[in-house]
Amino acid sequence: MSGKHEYETGDIRGLESALKQLQGYCADLQVQAMAATTAVTGQWQGIASTEFVASVQTWQVGATVLTAHAEFLAQWAGEAATQYEQAQSSMKSSWAG
DSSP, rough: OOOOOOOOOHHHHHHHHHHHHHHHHHHHHHHHHHHHHHHHHHOSHHHHHHHHOOOOOHHHHHHHHHHHHHHHHHHHHHHHHHHHHHHHHHHHHHHHO
């Protein structure tokens, strides 16, 4: 490995966009899961209802963590792309002068 890395800011911006979409998708799934839980608890009772609600709550914790990580990574990718864009602009200015 040479130690040389090349990055396209468009690819990083694409990653940022995909991570933001993941956030929205997770949020939509959480809303749907809560709606299903509400519907089920209105119709089911006993162990089946209790286990379903517990499973959805466990899933919700994971979905919340995934959403938070996607938000963090989207922000990180956006900042990385901005840094690369600024460095590229600075280098163009340096070579132009």
